Amino acid sequence: MPLGIIFKRAFRDIRQNLVTHLMTTIVVALTCLVFIFFSIFSLNLQRIADRFGRELAIVVYLKKDIPQNKIPSLYQKITSMKEVEKVKFISSEEAFKRLENYFKDEKEVLEGVDPLFLPPSFEIQINRAVYNPSRVRAMAKELAQWPEVQKVQYGKEWVDRLESFSEAVRAAVIASAVLLLVTAAFVVSNTIKLTVYARQDEIEIMRLVGATNGFIQGPFLLASFIQGVTGSLVALIVGLFCYKYVYGIIGQTELIKSLDLQYLPPSYMAVIVLVSGFFCMIGTAMALRRFLKL
Amino acid sequence: MIQLFHVYKSFGGTPALRDVSFRVRKGEFVFVTGPSGAGKTTLLRIMFGAEKASSGHILINGINLGRIRRKQIALLRRRIGFVFQDFKLLNNKTIFQNVALALEVTGANPSYVRKKTRQALRSLGLIKKEEAYPLQLSGGEQQRVAIARAIVKNPLILLADEPTGNLDPDLTREIMVLFRTIHMKGTTVVVATHNRELLKGTAIRKIYLEKGRVIKED
Numbered sequence: 001m002p003l004g005i006i007f008k009r010a011f012r013d014i015r016q017n018l019v020t021h022l023m024t025t026i027v028v029a030l031t032c033l034v035f036i037f038f039s040i041f042s043l044n045l046q047r048i049a050d051r052f053g054r055e056l057a058i059v060v061y062l063k064k065d066i067p068q069n070k071i072p073s074l075y076q077k078i079t080s081m082k083e084v085e086k087v088k089f090i091s092s093e094e095a096f097k098r099l100e101n102y103f104k105d106e107k108e109v110l111e112g113v114d115p116l117f118l119p120p121s122f123e124i125q126i127n128r129a130v131y132n133p134s135r136v137r138a139m140a141k142e143l144a145q146w147p148e149v150q151k152v153q154y155g156k157e158w159v160d161r162l163e164s165f166s167e168a169v170r171a172a173v174i175a176s177a178v179l180l181l182v183t184a185a186f187v188v189s190n191t192i193k194l195t196v197y198a199r200q201d202e203i204e205i206m207r208l209v210g211a212t213n214g215f216i217q218g219p220f221l222l223a224s225f226i227q228g229v230t231g232s233l234v235a236l237i238v239g240l241f242c243y244k245y246v247y248g249i250i251g252q253t254e255l256i257k258s259l260d261l262q263y264l265p266p267s268y269m270a271v272i273v274l275v276s277g278f279f280c281m282i283g284t285a286m287a288l289r290r291f292l293k294l
Numbered sequence: 295m296i297q298l299f300h301v302y303k304s305f306g307g308t309p310a311l312r313d314v315s316f317r318v319r320k321g322e323f324v325f326v327t328g329p330s331g332a333g334k335t336t337l338l339r340i341m342f343g344a345e346k347a348s349s350g351h352i353l354i355n356g357i358n359l360g361r362i363r364r365k366q367i368a369l370l371r372r373r374i375g376f377v378f379q380d381f382k383l384l385n386n387k388t389i390f391q392n393v394a395l396a397l398e399v400t401g402a403n404p405s406y407v408r409k410k411t412r413q414a415l416r417s418l419g420l421i422k423k424e425e426a427y428p429l430q431l432s433g434g435e436q437q438r439v440a441i442a443r444a445i446v447k448n449p450l451i452l453l454a455d456e457p458t459g460n461l462d463p464d465l466t467r468e469i470m471v472l473f474r475t476i477h478m479k480g481t482t483v484v485v486a487t488h489n490r491e492l493l494k495g496t497a498i499r500k501i502y503l504e505k506g507r508v509i510k511e512d
Binding site: 005201202204205206207208209210211212213215 | 369371396400
């Protein structure tokens with residue numbers, strides 16, 4: 001059957017039952033909106049966790065008695081690791097200077113202390129492009145096993161905690177997504193059922209004059225897909241306005257600015273729209289299957 | 295064109311048709327008659343694929359109805375016109391839309407649908423009423439709309455279930471003339487009626503049903 005006829009019939013159905021379709025679209029929009037808020041929170045938390053992890057440096061403390069001639073080869077070895085962006089060698093003297101700077105006016109507390117008492121170290125910056133918490137963890141473990149290394153330090157606990165929290169939020173988002181989409185599908189399928197009830201005579205006559213199931217179902221499925229897509233688009237627009245409004249209030253502080261919060265990426269929005277349309281269509285197909293005894 | 299072999303049909307243990315066998319040739323005009331409850335409507339519904347026979351075989355234009363899929367039944371119905379006693383018109387649609395529906399379901403292009411629908415309405419004298427709604431028409435006119443819908447797709451077979459059941463004698467005659475005209479154009483016509491007056495003085499073949507059995511043919 002030509003698509004044009006399905007479109008024409010679907011739009012005619014929507015026009016004839018505008019209020020019902022509008023109410024359903026609003027319910028779908030509200031459902032999607034809840035999911036969108038969850039998603040904004042989860043995605044930004046993930047971004048913060050990623051960014052925080054990327055900006056962490058691994059500090060490799062070497063043994064104090066390490067021979068000077070071994071340092072260049074260790075430097076080369078670390079630089080050759082693909083996770084490594086930049087390596088800086090901090091000698092014992094430089095470390096002491098940093099400590100002096102840290103104490104500033106009270107550096108007299110360091111008087112009489114051996115300037116070589118601090119161990120030499122390497123400060124490693126992780127390559128952002130290949131950042132992955134588990135890889136960083138593995139790398140730190142590997143470095144700690146080198147005989148020249150005394151200790152490896154990085155914000156392990158922070159990264160782990162942030163990561164597990166953002167994992168938990170992501171799981172909550174997925175669970176809410178399934179729940180909300182099933183709700184949307186249920187609501188849309190019920191609206192379509194009402195429309196089918198109202199048009200029972202027409203459907204019966206269509207069957208009697210030779211309409212295939214595809215011809216009968218097509219407009220209903222398209223109408224529900226349109227409801228799903230429209231509802232999610234409305235939710236995305238409302239969500240964007242809400243985000244901008246809230247960001248306008250809280251986004252002035254340096255802390256929030258530094259977090260570089262963002263709205264949902266375009267690919268994520270496209271997935272929301274398509275999945276919403278698809279779920280509404282599935283709900284309707286199931287309702288029609290039972291109702292039309294297909 | 296239509297062949298029935300030992301067809302039985304029962305509803306929850308109550309027999310509606312018993313061992314019905316007959317054949318209707320291409321281009322033939324046949325009356326199926328009998329008192330109310332004889333099984334006329336069930337017989338027509340089985341021939342139309344709206345009911346399944348409990349046993350036996352029904353061949354329509356060589357197609358065994360017991361062995362075809364649901365989609366094929368829909369396609370077969372596009373070759374069969376059915377006129378119902380209660381007209382089965384959609385009151386919220388115009389006469390034009392009611393008739394056009396039979397072509398729209400086939401996926402025909404809109405200009406063809408318009409042309410053929412107007413042609414059918416013209417042949418039944420309804421062209422001036424194309425924008426009217428069924429409830430604005432008389433019973434006879436409504437039945438003519440139902441006939442227009444049945445013939446708009448040039449069916450091979452036209453089945454009519456008590457097409458004059460709700461009409462007065464003048465309108466009954468008018469509708470019968472229409473059926474004869476359609477038959478003369480080559481369509482196989484089967485009319486179910488309990489109205490004996492309709493059968494008087496015609497040389498048309500008649501199949502008599504009683505309690506679900508064929509009791510006589512002439």
